[in-house]
Amino acid sequence: MHHGAEDAVAGRITPAAGRYGGRSAEERQAERRRRFLEAGLDLFGGGPGYRATRITDVCRAAGLSSRQFYEEFHTLEDLLAELHLYVNDVAQRSVLAVLPQVRHLEPIDRCTRLFRAYAAGATADPRHTRIAFVEIIGVSPRLDRQRLDRRARWIDFLCEQLDDAAGRGEIPPRDFRITAAAFIGAINGLMHDWAVGWVDATRDQIVDELLLMLLGRLQVPDEEGEG
Known part of the structure; x- marks a missing residue:
């Protein structure tokens, strides 16, 4: 991932720059990972916290499936x-x-x-x-x-x-x-x-x-x- 200075200050997690339409498989994967990381940042850092969060909660917040989660991470x-x-x-x-x-x-x-x-x-x-x-x-x-x-x-x-x-x-x-x-x-x-x-x-x-x-x-x- 590439994090610009403005993104870092604002707390946004950004994938590598790329076209939105006609994106490559790598760009789509980077976008999915970003969505999981943003969901984790919200749930772990904002509430309810890591110990009260389940994988299904992360998937719901990211708008992605558990199958897609396990393509990126082994565990929470x-x-x-x-x-x-x-x-x-x-x-x-x-x-x-x-x-x-x-x-x-x-x-x-x-x-x-x-x-x-x-x-x-x-x-x-x-x-x-x-x-x-x-x-x-x-x-x-x-x-x-x-x-x-x-x-x-x-x-x-x-x-x-x-x-x-x-x-x-x-x-x-x-x-x-x-x-x-x-x-x-x-x-x-x-x-x-x-x-x-x-x-x-x-x-x-x-x-x-x-x-x-x-x-x-x-x-x-x-x-x-x-x-």
């Missing part, structure tokens, strides 16, 4: 797995889109811009937030591995940004892995609690709170500071 879990990767990719693209624009900024400004881009990609569509931080939890060992793999990638990315800043002499060098793991864990925990309604706050309040945590760690004085 396969659909959730693909959607989890999709919503992560949307957030990742949001970050990578601004990365070239912020490389020249000081660490505080750079991390602020990057995290706000991540938050926009992860929360602009509430269905994405629900799938990424709630519906994926505790489904199966397979999806736990997928979830932790994506978490590890975000930890690596944050470490790379902090190591780069340290290499430029902008912040004191150290092992940033604990800081990165703690911050990514805080994102996952707070976003989960906010998405399920355990934390009464606006999206901006959630984003600001997490950003303060990250910037606070960046501004910790060097333990071997002067004086």
Whole structure:
């Protein structure tokens, strides 16, 4: 699938571009898959949630048959797995889109811009937030591995940004892995609690709170500071 920037922000899942009339078998298949993914996004992310959804519900929402579903996916879990990767990719693209624009900024400004881009990609569509931080939890060992793999990638990315800043002499060098793991864990925990309604706050309040945590760690004085 190809996801344009506008489609990602709007939460639409789009197939490869092609003619509507006289479409090839590949184009028709891409359209069917898109309809199943959109149905899953609505049902898992909007309600009633993955655990309360059946394949027949997805088929009804997509306007397609169960036979067509099984031509695309083995199980309902396969659909959730693909959607989890999709919503992560949307957030990742949001970050990578601004990365070239912020490389020249000081660490505080750079991390602020990057995290706000991540938050926009992860929360602009509430269905994405629900799938990424709630519906994926505790489904199966397979999806736990997928979830932790994506978490590890975000930890690596944050470490790379902090190591780069340290290499430029902008912040004191150290092992940033604990800081990165703690911050990514805080994102996952707070976003989960906010998405399920355990934390009464606006999206901006959630984003600001997490950003303060990250910037606070960046501004910790060097333990071997002067004086």
